[in-house]
Amino acid sequence: xxxxxxxxxxxxxxxxxxxxxxxxxxxxxxxxxxxxxxxxxxxxxxxxxxxxxxxxxxxxxxxxxxxxxxxxxxxxxxxxxxxxxxxxxxxxxxxxxxxxxxxxxxxxxxxxxxxxxxxxxxxxxxxxxxxxxxxxxxxxxxxxxxxxxxxxxxxxxxxxxxxxxxxxxxxxxxxxxxxxxxxxxxxxxxxxxxxxxxxxxxxxxxxxxxxxxxxxxxxxxxxxxxxxxxxxxxxxxxxxxxxxxxxxxxxxxxxxxxxxxxxxxxxxxxxxxxxxxxxxxxxxxxxxxxxxxxxxxxxxxxxxxxxxxxxxxxxxxxxxxxxxxxxxxxxxxxxxxxxxxxxxxxxxxxxxxxxxxxxxxxxxxxxxxxxxxxxxxxxxxxxxxxxxxxxxxxxxxxxxxxxxxxxxxxxxxxxxxxxxxxxxxxxxxxxxxxxxxx
Numbered sequence: 001x002x003x004x005x006x007x008x009x010x011x012x013x014x015x016x017x018x019x020x021x022x023x024x025x026x027x028x029x030x031x032x033x034x035x036x037x038x039x040x041x042x043x044x045x046x047x048x049x050x051x052x053x054x055x056x057x058x059x060x061x062x063x064x065x066x067x068x069x070x071x072x073x074x075x076x077x078x079x080x081x082x083x084x085x086x087x088x089x090x091x092x093x094x095x096x097x098x099x100x101x102x103x104x105x106x107x108x109x110x111x112x113x114x115x116x117x118x119x120x121x122x123x124x125x126x127x128x129x130x131x132x133x134x135x136x137x138x139x140x141x142x143x144x145x146x147x148x149x150x151x152x153x154x155x156x157x158x159x160x161x162x163x164x165x166x167x168x169x170x171x172x173x174x175x176x177x178x179x180x181x182x183x184x185x186x187x188x189x190x191x192x193x194x195x196x197x198x199x200x201x202x203x204x205x206x207x208x209x210x211x212x213x214x215x216x217x218x219x220x221x222x223x224x225x226x227x228x229x230x231x232x233x234x235x236x237x238x239x240x241x242x243x244x245x246x247x248x249x250x251x252x253x254x255x256x257x258x259x260x261x262x263x264x265x266x267x268x269x270x271x272x273x274x275x276x277x278x279x280x281x282x283x284x285x286x287x288x289x290x291x292x293x294x295x296x297x298x299x300x301x302x303x304x305x306x307x308x309x310x311x312x313x314x315x316x317x318x319x320x321x322x323x324x325x326x327x328x329x330x331x332x333x334x335x336x337x338x339x340x341x342x343x344x345x346x347x348x349x350x351x352x353x354x355x356x357x358x359x360x361x362x363x364x365x366x367x368x369x370x371x372x373x374x375x376x377x378x379x380x381x382x383x384x385x386x387x388x389x390x391x392x393x394x395x396x397x398x399x400x401x402x403x404x405x406x407x408x409x410x411x412x413x414x415x416x417x418x419x420x421x422x423x424x425x426x427x428x429x430x431x432x433x434x435x436x437x438x
Contacts, residue, residue: 025316027082028057030073032066032303034246035269036135036343037085039333040324046332047323054316063244064188071396074099074308082311083320086131087190088122088302089389089396095130101307101314102128103321110322114347118369119302131304132325135265136345138287138298138368139198139388140361142252142270143259145283147171147178158296161202161227161288164259168235171258180235182257183228186244187407189399194299194388195262196406197399200224202289202297206378207390207427212436214427216402216420223290225406225416232410241411253277261287261297264368267361268341284364286371295379299388300372302346345369394434401426 031037041058048054059081061069070084074094086094094100104127106112112120112129119136123129141159148155151170156163168180184195197207205220215221232240235258237251245262249269252260253276260266273279287298305321307314323329330350333342340359342350350356351366377387384390389399402423409419432438 024055025053025313026055026057027311027313027316027320028059028080029083029085029305029320030059030061030066030070030081031085032063033060034063034265034303036265037303039337039341040134040329043329043332043336047320051319051323054319056320062246063190064186067188067190067396074310077310079308079310079312081308082313082317084306084308085134085303086306087304088119088300089190089386089391091123091131091304091306092125092391093393094306095125095128099309100130101309101311101318102130103132103307103318104128106132106318106322110326111349114327114349116346116348116369118300118372118374119346122300122302122374123304131302131306132321133302133304133346134325135343136300136302136369137263137265138300138345138365138372139195139262140264140267140287140298140364140368141259141261141285142266143167143283143285144171144255144257144278144281146278146281147258148283155283155285158286159288160291162291164261164288165227165231168231168259172235177256178258179237179251179256180258181231182237182243182248182251182260183232183240184244184248184262185232185236185240185407185410186242186247187400187403188244189389189396189403191244191403192407192410193399193403194301195297196224196228196403198287198299198388199228199297201295201377201379201387202287202293203227204290204293204295204379206380206382208383208431210381210383212383212431214424214431216424216427221420222416225409225420228406229409229416233412241407263301264361264365265344267365268344271340271360284361286364286368293379295377296371298368298372300369300374301388394430398427398430401430 073080119133123131153167172180184192203220203224205224206215251257252270255277270276270282271279287296289296307317330342339356344365356362372387374385374387405419405422408414
C-alpha cells in the first residue's frame with residue numbers, strides 16, 4: 001500500500017469513527033397519557049444534555065389502548081418498543097415468562113434498596129427486578145373541604161361507605177353542576193374494574209374461592225355493585241359510564257365533584273392552582289370501608305418502566321430508565337414544579353425528605369400504600385395475589401368483559417342481577433377454557 005493510499009484509508013477510518021461517535025441510538029418508549037408521564041416528556045432536555053447519543057421516540061396512549069398495544073407487542077415479539085410503561089399486574093407474569101429483561105444490573109447509585117418494599121416486591125420475580133417504578137400509588141378519597149363544611153359534615157380519616165353516601169347526598173347540587181361523587185365508570189380491567197375490585201374487598205367480597213370458582217353470585221358482590229350504582233345514579237355526573245381516571249380528574253379540577261375516590265397520584269393535580277379551580281379546597285381521607293369490615297377500598301399499583309426481552313437497544317433503554325426513575329429525577333421535578341409534583345410512592349428517601357413531608361397528601365399516600373396487602377386482599381381466603389386485580393394471565397380479558405357488564409349497568413341497560421349473573425357465567429366459562437377446572 002502506497003503512503004498516499006495509507007493516508008487516504010486513515011482519513012476514511014477517522015471519519016467513520018467520528019461518525020460512529022456522534023451517531024444517535026433511538027429508543028421507542030410506550031407510555032400512558034397521564035400527567036406525570038407528560039411532564040417527563042417536557043423535561044427531556046435534561047436527559048439529552050447528559051446523554052446526547054440517545055434519542056427518545058415517544059408513543060403516548062390512553063390507558064386501555066396502551067395495555068392492548070404493549071400486550072400484543074410483547075406476546076407476538078413484534079419489537080415495536082424498547083421501553084414499555086406497564087403495571088404491577090403485568091410485571092410478575094411477564095417476568096416469569098421471560099418476556100422482560102432483568103434490571104438487577106442498574107448501577108449501585110440508582111439505589112434499588114431505596115424503593116418502598118411493597119412496590120419493589122410487586123416488581124420482583126425470583127429475586128430479579130423486572131421493572132423500575134416511575135410512580136407508585138394506592139387510592140384514597142379526595143374531597144371538597146368547602147362543600148363538606150357547607151353541608152355541616154366533617155370527613156373522618158377513615159370513612160365508611162355509609163358516610164360517603166351521606167356526604168354525597170349533602171354535597172350534590174345538580175342545578176349548579178356539582179355532583180356529590182365521581183367514580184370510574186369506563187369499562188376496562190384497569191379502569192372501572194380496578195376501582196370495583198378494590199371496593200369489593202371492602203365489602204368482604206372476592207373474585208374466586210379457593211377452587212377458582214367465581215363469586216359474583218354472592219351477597220358481598222351484590223352489596224358492592226348495588227352501593228356503587230346507587231351512589232352514581234343518585235349523586236354522580238351524567239355520562240359516567242364513559243368516565244375513567246382522566247375524565248374524573250378533569251371534572252374534579254373544574255369543581256364539579258364533591259368527592260372523588262381514585263389514585264393517590266391524582267393529589268398533585270387536584271391541588272395544582274395552575275390547573276385546578278378548587279386547589280385550595282381539597283382534603284384527603286383513606287379509601288372507605290364498610291361498617292364492621294376492616295379492609296379498605298385502597299389498591300396498590302406502580303406504573304413502571306420495563307424492557308422487552310426482544311429489544312436491540314437494551315443498553316440505551318436501561319440508561320433511560322435509570323435517569324427517569326432516579327432520585328435525581330425527583331429533584332429535577334421539584335426544582336421546576338415544586339415538591340408536590342414529584343412522582344410519588346416509589347422511594348423511601350422521598351418520604352424522609354423534610355421538604356416533601358410538608359406536602360399535604362404525603363403521609364396519607366404512604367399510609368395507603370403501606371396498608372394495601374396484595375397477599376390478603378379480602379377478609380376471605382383467596383388463591384390469588386393482587387388487590388385491584390388477580391395476578392393470573394386470564395384476568396386481563398375476563399375483567400375487561402366483566403367491566404363491560406358493570407359499565408352497562410351504570411348506563412342503565414342492565415340491572416344489578418343481570419350484570420352479576422353475566423359476570424358469573426362469563427368468568428366461569430373462561431376459567432374452564434383455561435383449564436382451572438372442568
